[in-house]
Amino acid sequence: MNCIILDDEPAAIAILERFIQKVPNFQHLRSFYNPTDALAFFNQQPVELVFLDIQMPDVLGTELVKLLPKGTQVIFTTAYSEYAVEGFELRATDYLLKPISFPRFLEACNRAIENRISPHFANEYFFVKNAHDWVKIIWKEIQFIQSDGNLLYFHEKDKKIITRMTLKDIIPQLPVGQFIRVHKSYIVSLSAIRKIERHQLHVQNAIIPITNSYKDSLEKHFGLK
Incomplete structure (x- = not known):
């Protein structure tokens, strides 16, 4: 906890x-x-x-x-x-x-x-608006979430889902203990992290930048300091 x-x-x-x-x-x-x-x-x-x-x-x-x-x-x-x-x-x-x-x-x-x-983790999935459709997202399949202004990109292993939201909107809904913020524009699934370097980390199919303001919490989580 x-x-x-x-x-x-x-x-x-x-x-x-x-x-x-x-x-x-x-x-x-x-x-x-x-x-x-x-x-x-x-x-x-x-x-x-x-x-x-x-x-x-x-x-x-x-x-x-x-x-x-x-x-x-x-x-x-x-x-x-x-x-x-x-x-x-x-x-x-x-x-x-x-x-x-x-x-x-x-x-x-x-x-x-x-x-x-964790009330937000009671369901294994949620829906977001993508253009004119509602698309189902399963928490466990998310590799990382990327922000670009008022758009969020949910990156899964083999697809990307775009919706009009901000990180501030999605953070309170994240399953507790499953995700961590590593950059002003990125939230990463803890289970998807494969390698942590000085200024970046690797998930299965991407390299994510890490900023110093978030690196401390990441290292503490994995007992690296």
Whole structure:
């Protein structure tokens, strides 16, 4: 399960990062101090779980959670117990009071795993408009998705499907943990990657550029750093 941390306290982030490293099958993608940066990250790749502080400058975590993509699980981390009722009304996966012990943290992680549902992956396919027709696309057959302005190109092994959409439109619909953004114009199926080089990667029938701003998440996913 991949996750990010959003908290305005460096010490709190350090503790959560250390705890996540101890949990099997949990992947820490990024930590953020700023809600704006965290929200922008959701446009880069799907995120399954957010460890979210409540009392932050400019915006409360209980307000921010309403802006997250549908299906994102949230574990609130806060020093203020008075937000607990509101947290659960927002269907938070769990509510951790600081200082957080590791056993309690692990309990929350186990709950997230039990709740692990990707609503966009419930169906193995979806339809897009191609000219005057609706064309069926099967997630598992996608090699990579390429953006060109307001057009998206879905590249499969032996065909390409074009539709009028943007990457911002499609990212919230991607099956969690199946795709990753590697460039402002490219999203790649993780299972299709055959080779990763310094500035590009290979899928079965194409070479895809990688930019530095996305390379860190890619390398972390495969345990390359």
